[in-house]
Amino acid sequence: MTSHKMKKIAFKVVLYLAALLLLLYLVLPFLWMIISSISLERELISTARWLPEEPQYARFINIFREEAFFREAFINSIIVTSFSTAITLFVGILAAYAAARFNFKGKQGLLIGVLLTQMLPGATIIIPIYLFMGRLGMRDTRIGLLIVYVGFILPVVIWILKNYFITIPVEIEEAAIIDGANTAQILIKIMIPLVVPAIFATGLFSLITVWNEFFFALILTSIHSRTVPVAATQFSTMGGVDYSMMATAGVIGAIVPITIAFIFRDLIIEGLTAGWSK
Amino acid sequence: MIFPHNKKQKNRTLAALLLPGLIIIFFVFAVPILYSIYLSLLNFSRGVADPSFVGLDNYFHLFRDDAFWHSIRLTLYFVVWAVAIEIVLGLLIALLLNEKFWGVKLLRVLLLLPWAIPWVVNGIMWRWIYNPHFGPLNRLLRQFGFITRNINWLGEPARAMRMMILADVWKETSFIALLFLAGLQTIPEDYYEVAKIEGANILQRFYHITLPAIKPVLFVALSLRTIWAFKSFDLVYALTQGGPSRGTNLINFHIYQVTFRSLNFSYGATLSLILTLIILIITVIYYQVMIKEAE
Numbered sequence: 001m002t003s004h005k006m007k008k009i010a011f012k013v014v015l016y017l018a019a020l021l022l023l024l025y026l027v028l029p030f031l032w033m034i035i036s037s038i039s040l041e042r043e044l045i046s047t048a049r050w051l052p053e054e055p056q057y058a059r060f061i062n063i064f065r066e067e068a069f070f071r072e073a074f075i076n077s078i079i080v081t082s083f084s085t086a087i088t089l090f091v092g093i094l095a096a097y098a099a100a101r102f103n104f105k106g107k108q109g110l111l112i113g114v115l116l117t118q119m120l121p122g123a124t125i126i127i128p129i130y131l132f133m134g135r136l137g138m139r140d141t142r143i144g145l146l147i148v149y150v151g152f153i154l155p156v157v158i159w160i161l162k163n164y165f166i167t168i169p170v171e172i173e174e175a176a177i178i179d180g181a182n183t184a185q186i187l188i189k190i191m192i193p194l195v196v197p198a199i200f201a202t203g204l205f206s207l208i209t210v211w212n213e214f215f216f217a218l219i220l221t222s223i224h225s226r227t228v229p230v231a232a233t234q235f236s237t238m239g240g241v242d243y244s245m246m247a248t249a250g251v252i253g254a255i256v257p258i259t260i261a262f263i264f265r266d267l268i269i270e271g272l273t274a275g276w277s278k
Numbered sequence: 279m280i281f282p283h284n285k286k287q288k289n290r291t292l293a294a295l296l297l298p299g300l301i302i303i304f305f306v307f308a309v310p311i312l313y314s315i316y317l318s319l320l321n322f323s324r325g326v327a328d329p330s331f332v333g334l335d336n337y338f339h340l341f342r343d344d345a346f347w348h349s350i351r352l353t354l355y356f357v358v359w360a361v362a363i364e365i366v367l368g369l370l371i372a373l374l375l376n377e378k379f380w381g382v383k384l385l386r387v388l389l390l391l392p393w394a395i396p397w398v399v400n401g402i403m404w405r406w407i408y409n410p411h412f413g414p415l416n417r418l419l420r421q422f423g424f425i426t427r428n429i430n431w432l433g434e435p436a437r438a439m440r441m442m443i444l445a446d447v448w449k450e451t452s453f454i455a456l457l458f459l460a461g462l463q464t465i466p467e468d469y470y471e472v473a474k475i476e477g478a479n480i481l482q483r484f485y486h487i488t489l490p491a492i493k494p495v496l497f498v499a500l501s502l503r504t505i506w507a508f509k510s511f512d513l514v515y516a517l518t519q520g521g522p523s524r525g526t527n528l529i530n531f532h533i534y535q536v537t538f539r540s541l542n543f544s545y546g547a548t549l550s551l552i553l554t555l556i557i558l559i560i561t562v563i564y565y566q567v568m569i570k571e572a573e
Contacts, residue, residue, distance in 0.1 A: 019385060023381075027388060032407060032414050036406065095296055120307070121553045123530065123537065124553075124554050125306065131313075150306075152306065214396065214512045232399060236406075243409075243412070250399045253399045254394070
C-alpha cells in the first residue's frame with residue numbers, strides 16, 4: 001500500500017471518529033432528558049438501569065391534565081408567541097421597507113440605535129417597565145408581556161428584513177410608480193411577495209426567540225400569565241423535586257423550537273447567517 | 279433613493295411606515311432607559327417610604343461594593359473562557375461538517391438541537407446531568423471506572439463555575455459552528471486543490487485560504503457571543519442560582535437579586551446602566567478592530 005493511500009485511510013478513520021464524537025456530544029444530553037421524561041421516578045433514583053422498563057409516554061398527556069399551571073402556561077406561551085410574532089412582522093415590514101427605500105433625517109442614527117438595543121442588558125429596560133406596569137395594573141398579564149416582546153424583537157426583525165429589502169432591484173418599483181401605484185400597493189403587490197421566504201424565516205426566528213424567552217417572563221409574570229420556560233423551572237425549585245415531571249416539562253418546552261428548527265432548517269440557517277453577518 | 283417625488287406625500291408615507299415601529303421602540307426602550315437613569319439618582323428601595331434624590335451616591339457606592347466587583351470578576355472569567363472555547367470548538371465542528379462523508383447532512387441538522395433548546399431548559403437539563411446522587415455524569419464515570427465516589431459537581435464554587443461554562447459551551451457552540459460553516463461554504467473547492475498542487479501543507483492552506491474566508495464571520499461570532507455571554511442569566515438561574523457561596527453569581531443574575539429579591543430598584547438600575555456601559559465599550563473596541571482589519 002502506498003503511503004498516500006495509508007494517509008487517506010487514516011484521514012477517513014479520524015473523520016468518522018470525530019463525527020461519532022460530535023454525534024454523541026450533540027445528542028446525549030437531550031437524550032437523557034427524553035429518557036428521564038418517560039422513566040418512572042423510582043427508576044431514575046435507583047440508578048440500576050439506563051432505560052425505563054416500561055416507557056411512560058402517557059406523562060406527556062398527564063402533565064397537562066394534572067398540572068393545571070403547566071397547561072395554562074402552555075396556552076399562555078402559544079398566545080404570547082404567536083401574537084407577538086404576527087404584530088412584530090407587520091410593524092417590522094413597514095419600518096424595514098422605509099429604512100431600505102427612503103432617505104430621511106436621522107436614518108443612520110436610527111439604524112445604529114436598533115443595533116444598540118441588542119447590547120442592552122434586559123435589566124436596564126425591565127426595571128422601569130416592571131414599575132410602570134405595576135402602576136398600570138399590567139403586571140402578570142399576557143398583554144403586558146406581549147408588548148415587551150414585540151418591542152424586544154422588533155429591532156432585530158427590522159434589521160434582518162431591511163437587509164433583504166435592499167437586495168431587491170429598485171427598477172421593479174420604479175416601473176410600478178410610473179404605472180401609478182402608491183406605496184401601499186407596491187408593498188402588498190410587489191415587495192412582500194418577493195421577500196416571502198425572508199419574512200417567513202424572520203417569523204420563525206421570532207417564534208423561537210419569544211418561545212424561549214425567560215428573563216422578562218420571570219419578572220413580569222406570575223400565576224396568571226407565566227409561560228412555559230417559567231413554569232418549567234417551577235418543577236425543579238418546588239420543594240421535593242419530581243425529576244421525571246421536571247424532565248417532561250423541559251422536553252415539552254424544548255420540543256417546540258426544536259421541531260421548528262428541524263423542519264425549516266435551511267431557512268433558519270440562511271436567516272441566521274445572512275441576518276447577523278451584515 | 280427618494281420616492282414618491284412629491285415631498286408632502288413622501289413625508290406622509292414615511293410617517294405611516296415608521297411611526298408604529300418608532301412608537302413601540304420609544305416606549306419599550308427609550309422611555310425605560312431614561313427612567314433607569316433617573317432611578318439611579320434616587321434611593322428608591324424597600325424600606326424607603328419616600329424616595330428622594332441622592333445625586334451620584336449609587337455610583338459612588340459601586341466602588342466600595344465588594345459583591346459587585348466579585349460578580350464582575352466572575353463574569354469576566356466566565357465570558358473569556360466560555361467564548362474562547364466556543365470559538366475554537368465551533369471552528370473545529372464547522373471544519374468537520376464542511377467535509378464530505380456519510381451522515382454529514384444528519385449532523386448538520388442535529389447541530390441545530392443545542393441552539394434551539396431554551397436557555398432555561400438547558401440549565402435544568404445540566405443541573406439534572408450534574409445531580410450528585412442520580413445524575414448520569416457520575417453514573418457514567420463510575421461505570422467506566424474513572425471515579426469510585428460521586429462528585430458533587432455544583433457543590434464547590436470554582437468547580438461549579440467550570441461546570442456552568444461547560445453547559446454554556448454545549449448550547450452556544452452550535453450557533454458559532456453554523457456561522458463558521460456558512461463562511462467555509464463560500465470557499466471554492468479548487469482553491470484547496472490549487473494550493474495542494476503548489477505544495478502548501480495543511481496549516482498553510484488553513485492560514486491562507488480558510489482563515490481569510492471566515493474572518494468576517496469570526497468577528498460577528500466573537501462580538502455577538504461576548505455580548506450575550508455578558509448578559510447570561512437563564513443558565514445561572516436554572517443551574518446554580520448564583521451559588522454555592524456566590525461562586526457563579528454572574529453580573530446579570532446579581533442585578534436581578536439586588537433589584538427583585540432585595541427590592542433595591544435604584545441600585546439595580548445603577549448596576550444595569552454600568553453593565554450597559556461595559557458592553558458598549560467592548561462592542562466599540564471590537565468594531566474598531568474590525569474596521570482596522572478590514573482596511
